[in-house]
Amino acid sequence: MCRLGTISNTAVLPLERKSKVSELFIEADEDYVVMQQRKKQQLRLDYVYEGKLQDGRNRRKLTAKRVFTGYGMPWNEIKEYIQTVYDCPEITILGDGALWIQSATAYLEKSRCVTDGFHVVKYLRQIAGTEPVQPLYDALLSNNREQFCQEAEQKIQHHPYRKLRICEGQKYVLNHWEGIWDWLQNRETFASRTKGHVSHILSTRLSSRGMDWSKDGAERIARLRTLAENGGDVWRYALDCLTKKHSDTVPVPDLNSQELTRQCRRRRLPYCVYDAEHSFHMPGSEGALHGRWMKDTQNSGYHHIH
Structure with a gap:
């Protein structure tokens, strides 16, 4: 793994140029991975695709998807990919509204951020608790902030012990109101x-x-999985990478069978048995009942070269 290094997100060759595609979608989120120092590190993941096709009764498939992952901001790599394959399409970025996701609009032209429906429903349920979500949902559908805040205040009055949770959900919805409104208009x-x-x-x-x-x-494993998801051949990439590194650092000598035989005979150890006909097994070493230690003892003292 160390010898492969960190794989580039652009290791797989880009698709052919598509000048007729007018709209792209990016789904962005992150995962928190525990490091050896017991601290968590944020690994980011972005899916770039053109749209969705029905694939079965309850399943849809992403078309022309491309996956990017890593610790830092992925937007420069995504921008390079989009400029290589497409002609300035409109870009919709779906996510939870984190700052690193919102920063995409500074890198990508004709882009906008839309709040992911999973997080909208999550925080609405957090505000509502065991009560119906519909009044909050109706306030969002009517684009009425005042009504939404009134509904949240009523929840706090009825359940004061849940005030912190309700305020947290209310703050999230109000901070991402425009993105949530865009999602409501085009939920499908x-x-x-x-x-x-x-x-x-x-x-x-x-x-x-x-x-x-x-x-x-962690990043190398993530990039390997990304390479496979993008349609790359992991084994071929590893072989090409290792072969290239070996040829760049260590010159491969011409193999001479006679010279190899001569060197082998010169380096024989005096206590080794090289003739299979005159080698002997320790009694009982072939059986599994005596365990592996007898074979290890045998192999440590004698080397059988056939």
């Missing part, structure tokens, strides 16, 4: 699976189980 088009993508690419391997990682190791 802007339906996303950001959490599902993060679980599939990152969480399944890096954070779902009790693991801790080095910073480089």
